Amino acid sequence: MSGGQRLALAATWMASAMTVTLMTLSEHFRIVLIDVALQVDSGTMAVMAVLGEIVLVCVTVVVATVVAQLAFGQAVDELRQQIALRRLVGSKRAAERRGLFGRFAATGAIGAVAGYGTGAALSALATQALRSALPEWSAAPLPSLQPGAIIPAVGVAIGALLAAWGASRNVLGVAPLEALADAQVDSRFARPARLTGGLVTVSVGVALLAAGVALGFFTPQAVLVGVVGGAVTVFGIVALATPATSAMLKLFKWPLQGSAVGRSAYGSLVRAPHRVGGITIALTVGIAAVTMFAVAGETAQSVLLGMVDHVDIRADQEAALNEMTAQLMTVVSLAVACGSGVAVFGFIATMLMSVRARTREIGLMRLVGMRVKQARSMIVVETAVIAALAMIGGLALGILFGWLGTFMMLGSVAGIGVMLPQLPWSLVPALLVATALVATATAVPAARRASGIPPLAAVNAA
Amino acid sequence: MLLDRITHSFGSGETTVTALDDVHLEVQPGEFVAVMGPSGSGKSTLLACAAGLLAPTRGTVSIGGRQLSGLNDDELTEVRRTQIGFVFQSYNLVPSLTALDNVRLPSILGGDAPDSERLQQLADRLGITDRLQHRPSQLSGGQQQRVAIARALSMVPSIVLADEPTGALDTASAHSVLDLLEEESKRGQSIVTVTHDPLVAERADRVLFLRDGAVARATDKLTAREISNVLLELIEGSAA
Ligand SMILES: Nc1ncnc2c1ncn2[C@@H]1O[C@H](COP(=O)(O)OP(=O)(O)OP(=O)(O)O)[C@@H](O)[C@H]1O
Ligand SMILES: [Mg+2]
Numbered sequence: 001m002s003g004g005q006r007l008a009l010a011a012t013w014m015a016s017a018m019t020v021t022l023m024t025l026s027e028h029f030r031i032v033l034i035d036v037a038l039q040v041d042s043g044t045m046a047v048m049a050v051l052g053e054i055v056l057v058c059v060t061v062v063v064a065t066v067v068a069q070l071a072f073g074q075a076v077d078e079l080r081q082q083i084a085l086r087r088l089v090g091s092k093r094a095a096e097r098r099g100l101f102g103r104f105a106a107t108g109a110i111g112a113v114a115g116y117g118t119g120a121a122l123s124a125l126a127t128q129a130l131r132s133a134l135p136e137w138s139a140a141p142l143p144s145l146q147p148g149a150i151i152p153a154v155g156v157a158i159g160a161l162l163a164a165w166g167a168s169r170n171v172l173g174v175a176p177l178e179a180l181a182d183a184q185v186d187s188r189f190a191r192p193a194r195l196t197g198g199l200v201t202v203s204v205g206v207a208l209l210a211a212g213v214a215l216g217f218f219t220p221q222a223v224l225v226g227v228v229g230g231a232v233t234v235f236g237i238v239a240l241a242t243p244a245t246s247a248m249l250k251l252f253k254w255p256l257q258g259s260a261v262g263r264s265a266y267g268s269l270v271r272a273p274h275r276v277g278g279i280t281i282a283l284t285v286g287i288a289a290v291t292m293f294a295v296a297g298e299t300a301q302s303v304l305l306g307m308v309d310h311v312d313i314r315a316d317q318e319a320a321l322n323e324m325t326a327q328l329m330t331v332v333s334l335a336v337a338c339g340s341g342v343a344v345f346g347f348i349a350t351m352l353m354s355v356r357a358r359t360r361e362i363g364l365m366r367l368v369g370m371r372v373k374q375a376r377s378m379i380v381v382e383t384a385v386i387a388a389l390a391m392i393g394g395l396a397l398g399i400l401f402g403w404l405g406t407f408m409m410l411g412s413v414a415g416i417g418v419m420l421p422q423l424p425w426s427l428v429p430a431l432l433v434a435t436a437l438v439a440t441a442t443a444v445p446a447a448r449r450a451s452g453i454p455p456l457a458a459v460n461a462a
Numbered sequence: 463m464l465l466d467r468i469t470h471s472f473g474s475g476e477t478t479v480t481a482l483d484d485v486h487l488e489v490q491p492g493e494f495v496a497v498m499g500p501s502g503s504g505k506s507t508l509l510a511c512a513a514g515l516l517a518p519t520r521g522t523v524s525i526g527g528r529q530l531s532g533l534n535d536d537e538l539t540e541v542r543r544t545q546i547g548f549v550f551q552s553y554n555l556v557p558s559l560t561a562l563d564n565v566r567l568p569s570i571l572g573g574d575a576p577d578s579e580r581l582q583q584l585a586d587r588l589g590i591t592d593r594l595q596h597r598p599s600q601l602s603g604g605q606q607q608r609v610a611i612a613r614a615l616s617m618v619p620s621i622v623l624a625d626e627p628t629g630a631l632d633t634a635s636a637h638s639v640l641d642l643l644e645e646e647s648k649r650g651q652s653i654v655t656v657t658h659d660p661l662v663a664e665r666a667d668r669v670l671f672l673r674d675g676a677v678a679r680a681t682d683k684l685t686a687r688e689i690s691n692v693l694l695e696l697i698e699g700s701a702a
Contacts, residue, residue, distance in 0.1 A: 260570050271558035271597070361556055367515075368613065369543025369571045371536050455542070456515045459506070459550060459625070 001107075003356070004075025007349045008068050008104070009111045011342055012160045015064030016115020017122060018338035019057055019152030020145075024123035026053045026331050027146040028130065032137055044220070044413070051223050051409060056335040057152045058227045059289050062234055063339045065159030066285045067346035069238060070278045072104050072167030074350060078357070083171060084178035093172055101168035108160025116153040120145045198239030205233030209404060216408035223408040230401050234285060237397075241277035245389055246270070252385050261374050264365065265381035268358075276386060279350045283390035283438070284397070286343025287431060291398020292405065293332045293339075298422040299406040301329075307415055347390075348442045351383060355446045362450055363457030376447040383446060387439035391431065399423065463489045463512065463621045463652060468521030470507055470675075481507040482518070483675040489621065489654060494647035496663035497656045498689070499672035500697060505656040508672070509623045512654065513546050514538045526620045543568045547614025547622040551629040554610035555598040561609045562594040568617050577616075584612045588642060604635030611642060615651070622646070624655040628662060640665055660689040671696060 001009075030049045083096055124144035131137050208229025215222035237244070249269055256262035269276050355362070362375055370378075403421035410416050470482040481504040489495055497505050510516040511523055514530040523530045525545050530538065548554070555564045565584070569576045585591045588608040598606055607627060614622050624643070628636035636659075644665050647653050655662065663669050664686040671679040673696050681692070 260573050263570060267563060268558045360553060361558065364553070364556055365567070365571070366539070367542060367548060369539055369568045371539045371571075373536075374571065454515070455539075456510060458553070459510070459515075 002075045002078040003349075003353045004071045004073070004078055005104070005107050007074065007346065007353070008071035008160065008163075009107050010349070011064060011067040011071055011346055012108050012111025012156055013115040013118070014345060015060060015067075015338070015342045016112045016153045016156040017118035018115075018341065019060045019064075019156060020116055020119025020149045021122040021126060022060065022331075022334055022338055023053070023057060023149040023152050024119075024144075024146040025126055025130075025334065026056060027148055028127065028137070028140075028142050029331055031142065032134075032140050048220055048409060051220055055223060055227055055405060056331070057155065058231065059292070060335065060338045060342070061152060061155040061159050062231045063285050063289055063343050064156050065163050066234065066238055067282055067342050068108060068160045069163035069166060070282050070346055070350060072163050073170065073278055074353060075104070076100070076167050076170045080174055080178065083174045084176055087174060088176040096174070097168050097171045100171055101164055104164030104168060105161050108164055109157055112153050112157035112160060115156065116150070119149065119153065123149065194239045195243060198236050201236030201239060202233055203236075205229050205231075205236050208232060212408050213404060213411075216411040218412050220409045220412055222412070223405060226405055226408045230405070234288075234397075238281050241281040242273045243277075244393075245277040245280045246273045248389050248392065249276070249385070252388075256381070256385075261377040262381060264370070264374070265378045265385065268361075268378070269382055269385060275354055279347060279354065280386050280389050280393070282343050282346040282350060283387060283435075284393040286340040286347065287390055287394025287435065288397040288401065289339030289343065290336050290431065290434075291395055291427065292402040293336045294424050294427050295399050295402030295421050296406045297329055297332050298424045298427075299403060299419060300410060302422050303406070303410055303416055303419050307413075344438050347438065351386075351442045351446050352449065355379060355449045358450075359453050359457050362453045363455055363459075366453065367455040367458040372451045375453070376451045379447040379450045380443045383439050383443040387435050391435050395428070395431070463487075463526075463654075464522075464524045465508070465512060465518075466522045466524070468511055468518035468523060470504075470511055470516060470518045481675050482511065484521070485672070485675070485677055487512075487654075487670060487677075489652045491620075491652055492647055492650045493668065494644060494653045494666045495655070496666035496669045497654060497672065498658070498663055498669060498693065499678070503672040504675040505672055506625055507675075509625055509654065509656060512621075513548070513623055514541060540572075543572055544617050545620045547611075547617070547619040549607065549610045549614050549622065549624040549627040551626040552603075552606075554613075555606055557598050559597075560594065561590065561596050561598065561601065564598070564609055565594075565612045565616050567613060580618075581612070581616060584615055588612050589638075602635075603630050604632075604639065607631060607635070607639050608642070611639065615646060619651075621652040621654065624653065626656055626658065628657070628659065636662070660686040660693070663689050673699070 030046075030053065033049070079100070083100075087093065087096065123146070127142055127144045131142065206229070208225055210229075212222045212226030212229050215225055249266075252269075253266060256266040362370075366372075366375060399421055406421075407419060411418065465485060465487040467484050467486045468482055469480065469484055472479045472481055483504075485504075485508060487495070487508075497508060499505055507516065511518050512525075514523065514525075514533070517531060525541060528541070530541065533541065542548075555561070556567065559567065562581075563570070565581060566576045582591075585594060588611060590605060590608050590612060593601060593605055593609070598609070601609065607630075611622075611627075614624075622643070627643070628639050631639060640662060643653055643655065647667075655666070657663055664684065667683055669679075669681050669684055669689060669692075670677060671681075671692055678696055678699075679692055684692070
């Protein structure tokens with residue numbers, strides 16, 4: 001199994017386990033809050049809670065799909081030479097594609113199923129723990145695994161299948177000639193242009209988002225259209241990741257020109273747009289997921305609390321509402337952890353794999369005069385630039401989606417209407433710190449791996 | 463450059479392979495030396511030891527009068543960057559950099575101001591001026607070798623080490639690459655090249671024949687026919 005395939009397995013496994021647990025816990029919360037605590041026949045509230053769950057699950061599934069896509073893409077890159085060789089000696093294009101799709105699909109399915117099992121176990125443990133911790137929970141009839149928890153696992157499996165299908169398409173572009181070409185031909189990274197497809201997809205996504213906003217004036221169910229629109233937009237952006245990151249990289253050209261290390265790092269970033277685009281997008285969706293939930297939570301909270309001031313409300317209901325917002329934030333942060341966890345994992349793994357894939361190149365640089373320290377710094381600079389790109393893109397996307405989503409869900413509630421997005425004051429500094437930590441956790445082992453590459457690797461690396 | 467009676471063994475215990483056995487080689491400025499021998503005779507190992515990439519098990523290597531043993535990694539790197547030029551059969555260039563950046567890489571890495579006049583001269587002489595903005599994958603094999611040679615010469619090194627530099631080239635490109643190397647040695651550049659091709663070795667001032675890691679024969683300039691005969695004798699000798 002190639003490194004990319006292992007990553008896809010781990011990512012789908014992790015995503016499936018997390019979403020299954022998340023689904024069970026949020027179902028618990030919903031039952032306890034709506035049916036037991038509030039004890040009001042609040043139709044809108046119940047609908048909102050279900051919609052919220054759908055959004056949480058969809059976001060995590062989308063993130064998992066993006067990471068699976070990246071992982072399968074990496075696997076195709078790793079297998080390219082082999083495939084080219086088989087094509088050279090007579091294997092048909094369609095047969096290669098079918099074989100690869102079968103293997104990838106199986107990987108995704110195994111990950112999702114295994115994740116469901118793990119998630120069931122985690123759910124049982126969490127339910128047990130919460131039951132003993134929270135008194136009002138022990139009264140409610142809570143199963144250790146909610147039946148609905150199968151849905152996100154299926155979602156992850158379907159996402160992985162789509163990712164596998166997309167990645168196996170890249171095999172069509174493998175030319176038999178590549179087997180003969182010199183190892184230094186970096187056509188591995190030359191994918192068929194996906195510009196048009198990406199632009200069309202983003203346009204469709206944006207149109208759906210606009211429709212969601214329009215519907216948002218009338219019903220909270222608008223958010224369902226919004227979720228689909230958001231997912232489509234994200235996949236369009238993934239397809240456009242390569243040109244988008246290339247364009248954004250230009251921002252870093254000037255600051256990096258000053259030193260030999262900066263120039264080498266900039267050179268390897270600019271000249272491997274496909275690799276950089278893929279790695280960047282993984283972290284971008286992770287940061288976007290965090291930002292989105294934080295912005296949505298803060299915006300919703302400010303809107304709801306503002307409403308409480310205007311509406312006559314019983315004291316016990318207000319207390320319940322306050323508790324609800326607090327618990328809501330707990331579920332939301334759990335979802336944030338799920339979404340970003342898978343993305344961060346994908347980011348670290350692909351970054352490390354990319355250093356390994358560049359063993360020969362780094363060995364060659366060492367051979368002609370790059371010092372160990374320079375090799376290390378080069379990787380650190382590359383990681384920092386990618387993290388910065390992801391931060392910019394993720395913040396922008398997350399604020400937009402969080403705002404639109406909140407409006408779609410709450411805009412139709414009487415007395416709310418159009419609202420401005422609210423950023424928790426701590427979001428940007430917290431994201432900066434978290435991204436810096438993730439970048440460090442990536443850069444340290446990656447740089448260590450790079451500095452361990454001997455100059456001889458230029459000559460006799462496999 | 464001086465390889466003072468070096469021996470190099472891979473592994474230890476029962477699996478020890480002695481790739482180089484008491485090899486002595488001294489190369490003067492401007493000398494063009496060819497290293498020949500059957501596959502597995504230790505030619506590549508000899509170059510790796512000469513460049514300080516492998517430390518010989520016994521014996522010493524000096525470049526420009528400076529012994530390589532005892533240098534730390536940064537010092538060795540500096541020697542490779544400034545004193546040695548490398549040309550291999552293939553994969554000579556960093557794929558993510560343009561031809562020009564590949565040629566300038568050693569000076570960029572050292573933070574030196576690139577000597578653009580010298581680079582321009584080199585590029586003109588090697589006939590790659592109009593290819594400098596291309597990436598390696600956009601160049602033919604012969605053009606890639608020329609770029610590699612330009613990089614090898616860019617820092618005015620004491621010695622150029624080449625491992626089958628023409629191995630992946632057709633006859634015409636191989637000839638032009640060899641013409642360049644020969645011309646450089648006439649200008650005072652020391653060159654050691656490993657080759658299987660008697661037509662390449664014919665150009666050298668001296669030929670070193672290796673067999674099983676040991677120097678089987680060291681000769682002055684020979685014709686391709688004479689070289690072939692020596693090779694045949696070596697093979698027959700090892701068959702006997
Ligand atoms: N890393 C290594 N570990 C163990 N043995 C090695 C290693 N590298 C080379 N050898 C052995 O050392 C001997 C000399 O190898 P070397 O690569 O120098 O031969 P060569 O003359 O360059 O051969 P060729 O013409 O095929 O390139 C061979 O027997 C080889 O198997
Ligand atoms: Mg060899």
